[in-house]
Amino acid sequence: MIRRIVKVTCALAVALATMLATVLATALPASAHTGTPPTGTRSLAALLAKDGSGFDKNWSDYDILDNAVGAVLAAKPNSPVAVLADGNVPLTAFLPTDRGFRRLAHSLTGKWYHSEKKVFTKLAGTLGVDTIESVLLYHVVPGATMTYRQALKANGAVLQTALKGATIKIKVRCWVVILKDNDPNARNPIVVQPNLNKGNKQIGHGINRVLRPVAL
Numbered sequence: 001m002i003r004r005i006v007k008v009t010c011a012l013a014v015a016l017a018t019m020l021a022t023v024l025a026t027a028l029p030a031s032a033h034t035g036t037p038p039t040g041t042r043s044l045a046a047l048l049a050k051d052g053s054g055f056d057k058n059w060s061d062y063d064i065l066d067n068a069v070g071a072v073l074a075a076k077p078n079s080p081v082a083v084l085a086d087g088n089v090p091l092t093a094f095l096p097t098d099r100g101f102r103r104l105a106h107s108l109t110g111k112w113y114h115s116e117k118k119v120f121t122k123l124a125g126t127l128g129v130d131t132i133e134s135v136l137l138y139h140v141v142p143g144a145t146m147t148y149r150q151a152l153k154a155n156g157a158v159l160q161t162a163l164k165g166a167t168i169k170i171k172v173r174c175w176v177v178i179l180k181d182n183d184p185n186a187r188n189p190i191v192v193q194p195n196l197n198k199g200n201k202q203i204g205h206g207i208n209r210v211l212r213p214v215a216l
């Protein structure tokens with residue numbers, strides 16, 4: 001009975017949200033429907049680095065991700081991860097929060113780490129730079145700047161990532177974007193902070209877990 005109520009509530013939420021989106025689309029001027037590509041060139045790497053490279057106690061930002069990108073590029077300067085620092089290259093990236101990396105560390109070790117630095121150190125030691133590079137590339141969808149509104153209309157879409165041959169799938173439930181990765185045993189991430197760096201060619205969406213290209 002409870003499951004049935006949840007399904008009905010979800011269906012009503014989606015119907016109402018779709019209706020609202022239609023009303024808003026009708027009310028917008030014609031120029032808003034042209035899909036003009038964004039022209040800003042601030043990179044996602046610049047966005048991640050704007051509060052410095054240190055760690056803090058805010059598990060909802062991106063310090064671990066920022067340091068992971070830096071670690072890969074320090075070890076492998078020619079890594080494709082460098083695309084995140086080139087604001088002229090259009091892409092969409094799904095950005096795990098520090099809490100998302102903490103959940104990954106717990107999944108791999110069975111322990112909860114109480115500082116961002118410990119999470120980063122443990123993941124770096126456990127996974128190694130090559131695996132971290134692959135995981136980062138798996139979060140990047142090159143060639144397209146996808147806003148959250150566009151993602152909401154893309155239920156069932158399969159996205160090609162910067163990791164060769166690896167895809168992620170978009171699922172939309174109750175007006176929430178869920179990302180289905182290649183680890184069938186792990187919970188799928190959801191978008192929790194949409195449209196980061198909006199207006200630029202590179203856009204990011206914060207997610208609450210790390211996407212897994214393989215079963216980790």
